[in-house]
Structure formats: structure tokens, C-alpha cells
Amino acid sequence: MRIVAFDLETTGVDPQKDQILEIGAVCFETNTGETLGEFETLVSHERYIGSAYALQMNQALLKRLARGQGVSERRAIQGLNDALFDWGFSLEHKAVPVGFNVGSFDIAFYNKSCKATGELSRFSHGAIELGSLLMGSTKSTTRVGSAQGVKMLGEGRTVAHTALQDARDAKDLYMLAMGE
Numbered sequence: 001m002r003i004v005a006f007d008l009e010t011t012g013v014d015p016q017k018d019q020i021l022e023i024g025a026v027c028f029e030t031n032t033g034e035t036l037g038e039f040e041t042l043v044s045h046e047r048y049i050g051s052a053y054a055l056q057m058n059q060a061l062l063k064r065l066a067r068g069q070g071v072s073e074r075r076a077i078q079g080l081n082d083a084l085f086d087w088g089f090s091l092e093h094k095a096v097p098v099g100f101n102v103g104s105f106d107i108a109f110y111n112k113s114c115k116a117t118g119e120l121s122r123f124s125h126g127a128i129e130l131g132s133l134l135m136g137s138t139k140s141t142t143r144v145g146s147a148q149g150v151k152m153l154g155e156g157r158t159v160a161h162t163a164l165q166d167a168r169d170a171k172d173l174y175m176l177a178m179g180e
Contacts, residue, residue: 005170011050024163039083040164044070094124103127
């Protein structure tokens with residue numbers, strides 16, 4: 001089966017008022033762990049609105065955006081949807097997303113952007129939440145968040161706070177949890 005590790009960096013936690021800054025996705029085969037493709041883009045806005053904490057945490061992304069490295073929200077969502085299509089997903093055969101808070105957080109931002117840009121969602125309503133999946137792991141006996149999950153990958157790994165690296169980590173954690 002093929003699924004998509006998916007992550008966003010945003011200006012806050014409220015999809016109704018906060019903005020997507022970066023999109024990262026990794027399509028992979030669940031039986032082999034083979035990466036079939038990756039997608040990454042920065043999303044530029046005329047003005048950045050969000051919480052002080054999220055804006056501070058994402059200052060490296062904001063500096064890159066200030067240098068003109070981003071694309072419009074419409075172009076970013078179209079690019080992600082094109083990548084999903086290239087990976088074999090369609091409106092009839094939607095991608096299953098995997099990640100930390102992907103179902104309750106990332107997909108809400110993505111769906112709001114799809115609606116705002118006139119794009120149709122290519123992600124299924126069902127999502128695989130890594131925190132729940134890793135709860136059953138023999139390596140975890142406590143609640144698992146992204147920082148704890150990344151520690152499970154090995155010495156020296158840290159939470160990336162870039163969407164693509166977080167998506168790569170989500171893929172690796174999925175494979176780790178499923179391998180047990």
C-alpha cells in the first residue's frame with residue numbers, strides 16, 4: 001500500500017485565521033519503506049498573521065520567504081495536488097496521510113486552502129496519527145509526541161521544524177512502528 005507522510009509549518013494552530021508557511025510530503029510504499037517521491041514548498045503571503053510563538057519558531061522560514069523563495073497559496077496547493085496525482089492518487093483514490101496531528105491539524109489547514117483556492121482535496125478523511133500508532137509500540141509506554149517520536153529514531157535526531165524533514169521522520173517512524 002502507498003501512503004503519504006504529510007506535514008505543514010504554520011503561523012499558528014487555528015486554520016481559520018493562521019496561515020500555511022511550508023508544505024512537506026513524502027509518498028512511500030508501506031510494505032518496503034521505499035520512497036516514491038517528495039514534495040516541498042514555501043507558501044508566501046502578502047502579510048504574515050499568527051501567534052508570536054509560531055512566528056518566532058518559524059523565523060528561518062520567514063527569512064527565506066522574505067527573500068522571495070515562496071509561491072502563492074494557490075500555486076502551493078496545486079503543486080501538492082499535482083504531486084499526489086503523479087504518485088497515483090486521484091479524487092476517487094485519495095491519499096491516506098500519516099503524521100503527528102495530521103488528521104486534526106494539518107488536514108484542516110490543507111482543506112481550508114483547497115476551499116480558498118478552488119482545488120479539490122486529494123487526501124482521504126481517514127488519517128494515521130503517529131502518536132496513537134506509537135502508543136502500541138514496545139519502545140513506548142507513555143504518550144508519544146513528535147519530539148519523543150523523533151528520539152525513537154535514534155541518537156542525535158532532533159525535531160526538524162521543517163515540513164519536509166518532519167514528513168521524512170513521520171515516514172521513518174511509521175516504518176519503525178509497523179516493523180514491531
